[in-house]
Amino acid sequence: MLGILTFLHVLVCVLMIMIILLQKGKGAEMGAAFGGGYSQTLFGSAGPIGFLNKLTTVVAVFFMLTSLLLALLAGNAPTKSLVDEVPQQGAPMVPGPFPGDD
Numbered sequence: 001m002l003g004i005l006t007f008l009h010v011l012v013c014v015l016m017i018m019i020i021l022l023q024k025g026k027g028a029e030m031g032a033a034f035g036g037g038y039s040q041t042l043f044g045s046a047g048p049i050g051f052l053n054k055l056t057t058v059v060a061v062f063f064m065l066t067s068l069l070l071a072l073l074a075g076n077a078p079t080k081s082l083v084d085e086v087p088q089q090g091a092p093m094v095p096g097p098f099p100g101d102d
Helices: 002-022 047-078
Strands: none
Touching: 002 047
């Protein structure tokens, strides 16, 4: 479950980055006044601004939901302490004779 949710989260992240990079900036309309040809786009003179804004909102909601679910699953996961991994020792070992101590 965690692997599928992580994959979905990364997919939503990449999709959101692509959608945001496709959008025009606030000053992009200035180029049309100087013959930039902005009015001859595929989506018409208004451009794809309305559609991309709505799509960005939907993808951002999915991003927030997957982030929240991943945080909840990580918070409920059992954790191991470093103290748990240390083996319990019995009596201390007494060193044996070293080679050359004859």
